[in-house]
Amino acid sequence: MTNKQKQSSQQKVNSNTHTTTLSWPLISTKFNLQIETIYQDHIVIIPSFFTSQECTNMVKFINKTVPLESANPSLIPKKGEAYRDNDRFSIEDIKFSEILYNSGLNSLVSNWSSTLTKKPAVGLNPNIRIYKYSTGQKFGQHYDDSVQDSLGRISEWTLLIYLNGGNNENDIFLYGGETVFYKKKEEIVIRPERGMALLHKHGHDCLLHEAKEVKRGFKYVLRSDLMFA
Structure with missing residues (x-):
């Protein structure tokens, strides 16, 4: 299945998780x-989970402050991993995960x-991940696995927050970068929209999916997981 394996990059990301504090x-x-x-x-999706200004502020913050780990386009996926070449960063931040959850998702x-x-x-999982896709970058077909967070809670849903995209985007141009789910012969295409949150089931019930190649511009995403206990 090559790039259609259950993706094990969660463990790889966690091994590089930072514990420093971000403002x-x-x-x-x-x-x-x-x-x-x-x-x-x-x-499911949640339109306007972030305001337009919050997205602008977050992207500027990422570009100025966050030490993204550079992509390695020559990386060959190991067995059980999907090809990905986007820049990324992972941090353990319980306080920020609570802020995100209590900003309206909780209700x-x-x-x-x-x-x-x-x-x-x-x-939400306090393991917060930041993804930046440049032109030509993608994340191949994969499944998201269920994880246990540092508080002992179990995840069942992936949370993605798109920081740019859509027809009304006026700060950071993005063409491509769709999140595509595969259900038998059916394709479910989610196009990034500025401030929109996407929640999708993972673990045992996860659908095969991928982040399509960014054709032009950049794509910025925040990632966490919905936890149960």
Whole structure:
């Protein structure tokens, strides 16, 4: 299956996780967020999870402050890994994960429960990842595995927050970089929109998916996981 293996890069990212403190840009609490279901019990989006200004501030912060780990285009994936050549950074930050969760996500998922354990959603993985894709970069077909965070909680959903993209993008141009899910012969295409959050089921119920190549411009993404306990 080459690039269609269960992706094991979670362990690789965790081994390079930073523990230094970052002074993140402010994220406001929203009271009017809404979930839109893309594929029942598997994929949902939250438009305007970040405001346009929050996205601008976050991208400037990433470019100025975050020591992204450079991509290695010549990297050949090991067995069980998918090809990826985007720049990235990982940090353990419990406080910021709580800020993200309590900014409006908590009220949307408060009644969600684990498929396996029936335990409720309780927060986000403090392992925060930052992805920057330049023109020509991508993340091949893979599955996201369920993980246990530093607090002993178990994940079942991936959270992606797109910091740029969409027809109204006026700061950082992006063409391409879609997140594509594969359900038998059907393709479910999620195009990055500035400030939009994407939640998709992972672990046992994860759909094969990939981040398509960025054709022009840059793509910025924040990543965490929804945890249950």
